[in-house]
Amino acid sequence: MSKVRRTMLFIPGDNPGMLLNGGVLGADSIIFDLEDAVSLTEKDSARILVRNALKNLDYGKTEVIVRINALNTDFWKKDLDQIIPALPDVIMPPKIERAEDIVKICEYISKIEKDMGIEDKTIKIIPIIETSLGIENSFQIGQASPRLEALFLGAEDLTANIGAKRTKSGDEIFYSRSRIVIAAKASEIQAIDTPYTDIDDEEGLKKDAQFAKDMGFDGKASISPRHVETINKVFTPSEEEIEFAKEVIEAINRAEKEGRGVISMKGQMIDAPIVNRANHVLEIYKSVMGGSINE
Amino acid sequence: MKIQGTAIAGTLESNDVLITLSPSSNNKVEIDLSSIVKKQFGDQIEEIVREMLEEFNIEEGNIKIQDMGALDCTIKARIETAILRLKEGK
Numbered sequence: 001m002s003k004v005r006r007t008m009l010f011i012p013g014d015n016p017g018m019l020l021n022g023g024v025l026g027a028d029s030i031i032f033d034l035e036d037a038v039s040l041t042e043k044d045s046a047r048i049l050v051r052n053a054l055k056n057l058d059y060g061k062t063e064v065i066v067r068i069n070a071l072n073t074d075f076w077k078k079d080l081d082q083i084i085p086a087l088p089d090v091i092m093p094p095k096i097e098r099a100e101d102i103v104k105i106c107e108y109i110s111k112i113e114k115d116m117g118i119e120d121k122t123i124k125i126i127p128i129i130e131t132s133l134g135i136e137n138s139f140q141i142g143q144a145s146p147r148l149e150a151l152f153l154g155a156e157d158l159t160a161n162i163g164a165k166r167t168k169s170g171d172e173i174f175y176s177r178s179r180i181v182i183a184a185k186a187s188e189i190q191a192i193d194t195p196y197t198d199i200d201d202e203e204g205l206k207k208d209a210q211f212a213k214d215m216g217f218d219g220k221a222s223i224s225p226r227h228v229e230t231i232n233k234v235f236t237p238s239e240e241e242i243e244f245a246k247e248v249i250e251a252i253n254r255a256e257k258e259g260r261g262v263i264s265m266k267g268q269m270i271d272a273p274i275v276n277r278a279n280h281v282l283e284i285y286k287s288v289m290g291g292s293i294n295e
Numbered sequence: 296m297k298i299q300g301t302a303i304a305g306t307l308e309s310n311d312v313l314i315t316l317s318p319s320s321n322n323k324v325e326i327d328l329s330s331i332v333k334k335q336f337g338d339q340i341e342e343i344v345r346e347m348l349e350e351f352n353i354e355e356g357n358i359k360i361q362d363m364g365a366l367d368c369t370i371k372a373r374i375e376t377a378i379l380r381l382k383e384g385k
Contacts (some may be wrong), residue, residue, distance in 0.1 A: 017310035
């Protein structure tokens with residue numbers, strides 16, 4: 001199965017204390033940020049600091065992602081020159097608008113991988129889609145490379161780009177959320193939702209994360225370690241969901257043994273989508289809680 | 296290589312280190328270390344500094360290290376940044 005990415009926590013790339021603690025904050029993935037969180041005068045120091053952290057610190061099972069600077073800056077190639085040899089799991093390029101942007105980045109990463117003797121396509125990519133053009137081209141972007149693991153919606157830049165007011169209800173990004181989920185799923189990759197930016201609004205966060213999950217997102221980004229637990233909880237299957245999924249799989253296994261084609265459980269017809277969903281729930285359960293599918 | 300001019304990298308925040316490179320007046324490397332963990336790790340920090348200077352062929356200059364409990368990899372990153380800034384005249 002693909003990696004579980006319930007939470008993706010942004011960590012400023014020029015903050016040694018936070019880089020040190022990244023692996024113990026509970027997020028499935030951490031994003032070391034070389035872009036917006038780092039001032040223009042500290043771009044050089046942040047990329048060296050992040051490179052050294054990657055080479056020397058153990059983040060355990062936490063996936064390590066590095067957000068590089070945008071393609072329209074002088075920094076992105078310098079970022080990749082330093083970061084790729086230190087083997088992050090994923091590179092997150094911001095402001096991706098076209099499939100060609102992904103191709104350009106992949107070519108540069110492939111060259112470094114080859115020069116360093118790293119196996120081709122070791123480093124994965126999760127692009128941030130945060131402009132109107134990026135949203136409209138999201139399916140082509142999702143198809144652009146086998147390195148792609150997910151599409152990530154960045155709503156702050158997006159709403160600024162389209163001239164919309166960013167609200168807690170998120171009505172202004174409903175179309176973009178839908179578009180990203182459909183484009184990602186049609187490309188057989190994950191969809192990651194934008195962060196909830198009010199750090200103190202726990203209830204609002206819970207509601208926003210639940211809405212994203214219900215829409216089909218696989219996880220949600222966070223700009224605060226305080227949001228990690230809530231997001232994890234929302235994107236972790238509930239006990240009822242796990243029990244139901246186990247019953248579905250048991251019913252399927254029983255029917256197969258008995259040679260029955262049509263399966264019903266508690267009066268409900270069990271068809272392929274229900275089985276797929278049950279498998280998905282149990283895979284997340286197994287991954288995050290160490291549970292056995294056969295329990 | 297002699298350190299000519301001044302370059303700074305890092306901060307005085309917790310877990311970080313502030314490195315200041317400047318010219319030396321007596322033709323040698325001078326290390327000025329202050330650290331919240333100097334008693335326990337002073338020698339180790341100085342060894343890291345000397346390793347980095349050797350790696351970048353710095354034979355003469357003043358290196359001021361104000362350590363706030365930085366890890367080795369942070370100290371190395373900050374020294375490398377300061378040296379690169381010196382080379383680029385930042």
